[in-house]
Amino acid sequence: MTAARLREFVADTPAEEDSTLAAALSVLSQAFTVAEQPGAPGSGTHRRTWLDTFDWRLYKAGLTLQFEQARQGGRLLLSRADGTGQAEQLVTRWPRRPGLAEDLPDGPVRDRILVLTSPRALLPIVKAVSTVSVTRLLNADGKTVARLVTERVMVTAPTRNTAAGTTAELPPRLAVTEVRGYPGQARRAAALLAGAAGVSHASQGVFTAAL
DSSP states (O other): OOSOEEEEEEESOGGGHHHHHHHHHHHHTTTSEEEEOTTOTTOEEEEEEEEEOTTOHHHHTTEEEEEEEOSSSEEEEEEETTSOEEEEEEESOOOSSOBOGGGSOSSHHHHHHHHHHTTSOBEEEEEEEEEEEEEEEEOTTSOEEEEEEEEEEEEEEOOSSOTTOEEEEOOOEEEEEEOTTOHHHHHHHHHHHHTSTTEEEOOSOHHHHHO
16 A cells, blocks of 8 residues: 555464454444455455565664565665665666675665675565555544454564475564545554454564564
8 A cells, every 4th residue: 555554463373363353343334344455455355575685784773674576676775774765766676696786776775785795695584465455534524534454464483404495474563554535534544443352453574473
């Protein structure tokens, strides 16, 4: 979704995924009409990889580097540990072999990480495949006033003993996004969601949770 996420939540356990979502929708239906939105912008499957040097130079500097895969190339996002964005740039591809910052085209991300990582290679630390679905929240007039974004995440971390790495399912993540002109409705939806059974405030991002 292009809209900012107002607040993010996680289900208590992966096994409670279906029941937690049902509880969340039940709570939200007290104030809104809920309607699925197949094919909504941002829905579908998303693939991300977090990269760092073998000695964690970016992480030690309080930064995370994320590559969001697209059909052709993708996007590099450099953020602080709390998720605050620092720089981003589009790339046509990411090297299959361990890549150096010097291999990247000129851009704001390359400029920021070059001094920190050189001459180390950037290695995949965590890979995530997310399935995202979107539910519209409608008011009494049938207008969409907020959206609920549900994200189911599988993460893989490389290990020395297994070439394929170790894969695990993270607790489903729920977020309320705002619709222009209705910020109060999004805040109301977030407050309701906070009280849903089996839902807790997300204190960590996907990368930190995976670690």
